[in-house]
Amino acid sequence: MKAIAYDHFGSADVLELKDLPDPHPGSDSVLVQVKSASLNPVDYKVREGYLQGVIDAVFPVVPGWDVAGVVVKAGLDTPEFAVGDEILAYARKDVISGGTLAELVEVPVRTAARKPEGLSFEDAAALPLAGLTALQTVRRAGVAAGSTVLIHAAAGGVGSYATQLAVLAGARVVGTASEGNHDYLRSLGAEPIAYGEGLVEAARALAPEGFDVILDFVGKGALDTVPQLLRAGGTAASITDPAARDEYGGQYVWVRPDAADLAELAQLAADGRLKVEVADLVELAQAADAYRTLEGGHVRGKLVVRP
Structure with missing residues (x-):
């Protein structure tokens, strides 16, 4: 072959x-x-x-x-x-x-x-890999109806699935992305904010009481803002930075093969509910x-x- x-x-x-x-x-x-x-x-x-x-x-x-x-x-x-x-x-x-x-x-x-x-x-x-990573992270972080969620790298391969899955779960989603991807995030049901300087202020303006869940799909210090943005009792999760678990008591996710999860994602995509x-x-x-x-x-x- x-x-x-x-x-x-x-x-x-x-x-x-x-x-x-x-x-x-x-x-x-x-x-x-x-x-x-x-x-x-x-x-x-x-x-x-x-x-x-x-x-x-x-x-x-x-x-x-x-x-x-x-x-x-x-x-x-x-x-x-x-x-x-x-x-x-x-x-x-x-x-x-x-x-x-x-x-x-x-x-x-x-x-x-x-x-x-x-x-x-x-x-x-x-x-498979990106979708399963998103689904398992969203679930382990406890995203649910009524949650206010901040997703770092929300327009990326994993982040775009996580954004959609969180919205499908009934959460309000704020996503970080470059300016060129803001319309794309809006099409997925998220409220976009830009990376870099001013991120904390922009996020606080949208969620003054903080976020119930913060999901990190980029690393590069994204979790540094957790003390300023995560509300008391909230959950941080990351696929790149063990600090989500070790420093903030949240979840560090290493995706697992799971036939049932994959079948669920595939059906959502076939039904047009997951882009x-x-x-x-x-x-x-x-x-x-x-x-x-x-x-x-x-x-x-x-x-x-x-x-």
Whole structure:
């Protein structure tokens, strides 16, 4: 099969289009023909070696955890799926090796859900990691009807899903974003404010009594404003900064594969209640350039690869 792979840690320059052996499904996995896969910032952090000791790499590494495709072979004990089923998955395994930027990928059934009719493969592939991160963070932080929520990086890949999920839960959402993304945030149901100088004052003007929940999807010191903006008894949560848990008694979220959560997200998207933003569609051979674009930090929505 054709796949994007690398044999050692490094920049996007280590990525190559290779011919690799077809993978085989384990007893509780299915083999999937990849229709679409999407890129995430964690992919290049893995590629640069930053997750060694958390999830070990086995070379050659095929990057990618997000996938949508068709089951072409089932494992020995996979009653959940049959050949021909269309699925999506956050196909994270115990080691980093056989990822989704390939023509074929082995997918553990615990990470996968059926793709609803009406949801494209491209949109389905853009959902898993970012959508699950958003959903699990919103839930663990206790966002509910009547909550006033501040979301940092609300227009980003995770933040845009979290914004919508919080609004669907009945919360009032204030989101930080660059000026160019303010209309986009309004379209998602949020009240936008700008990053940087004046953020605390702008947030206080909208929520004088403070926020019930603050969600951090960017890091870079975003939690420094928690003492000024979080109301007494409120909750802070972050996917980048353990201080949310260790200093502020909130939640530090490392997303988990969850088939039921993924099925819920997929149905929301298929029903038109959750908007999926695809920034660009690229071919497998263009994946290295797509990663360079992602690493530039100014992509709104997901970059999707079609083998």
